[in-house]
Amino acid sequence: MGQKVNPLSMRLQVHKGWVSRWFSGKRGYADWLAADIKVRDWIERRFATRATIGRIDIERSANLATITIYTAKAGVVIGRGGQGAQEIKAQVEKIIGMPVRVNIEEIKRPELSAKLVAENIARQLERRINFRRAVKMAAQNTLNAGAKGVRIQVAGRLNGAEMSRREKEIRGSVPLHTLRADVDYHLARARTPAGIIGVKVWIFKGEAAQV
Numbered sequence: 001m002g003q004k005v006n007p008l009s010m011r012l013q014v015h016k017g018w019v020s021r022w023f024s025g026k027r028g029y030a031d032w033l034a035a036d037i038k039v040r041d042w043i044e045r046r047f048a049t050r051a052t053i054g055r056i057d058i059e060r061s062a063n064l065a066t067i068t069i070y071t072a073k074a075g076v077v078i079g080r081g082g083q084g085a086q087e088i089k090a091q092v093e094k095i096i097g098m099p100v101r102v103n104i105e106e107i108k109r110p111e112l113s114a115k116l117v118a119e120n121i122a123r124q125l126e127r128r129i130n131f132r133r134a135v136k137m138a139a140q141n142t143l144n145a146g147a148k149g150v151r152i153q154v155a156g157r158l159n160g161a162e163m164s165r166r167e168k169e170i171r172g173s174v175p176l177h178t179l180r181a182d183v184d185y186h187l188a189r190a191r192t193p194a195g196i197i198g199v200k201v202w203i204f205k206g207e208a209a210q211v
Contacts (some may be wrong), residue, residue, distance in 0.1 A: 022060035111145035156197035
């Protein structure tokens with residue numbers, strides 16, 4: 001039986017960092033963790049149809065929480081005249097219960113973000129685009145953007161088939177066991193009339209310097 005581990009968690013402290021950075025005692029830990037999950041869920045739902053959010057980092061100090069949103073379309077998140085950023089700040093302050101600073105960082109190459117690639121494929125599958133075409137185009141675009149390798153796996157009732165199956169597309173090399181390899185990973189779900197199709201994406205960007 002295969003022993004599988006998330007490529008991101010396996011590389012923590014090697015060259016990957018935590019998306020939540022704070023320290024709490026036993027009493028406040030559960031409340032802060034639940035608030036982090038609520039914040040991420042709310043932001044993801046707000047921009048769910050556009051597949052623009054690559055990562056959300058949350059950092060807390062004694063009296064301030066800093067939310068950094070990495071997005072492929074900064075203008076969509078900021079909104080006209082900064083209205084979108086103000087709405088995010090107000091809602092997050094309600095959830096967290098402390099002053100919040102919102103930073104919005106633009107992702108220069110969305111083709112190198114496993115989350116954005118996986119969600120883009122999932123949205124195409126929901127629009128009933130042929131899965132082979134969607135996967136092959138995504139893999140080629142990722143390689144063209146400068147990745148050393150990409151692996152995409154889709155599983156479920158592909159193209160509305162009677163039986164579920166699993167299909168893979170591998171381009172270049174993706175060394176999952178090499179800790180110094182900078183591998184980005186994400187799992188997305190496409191909700192189709194035939195059922196849920198899982199989309200997994202691994203992107204190898206080259207070897208990273210250890211921290």
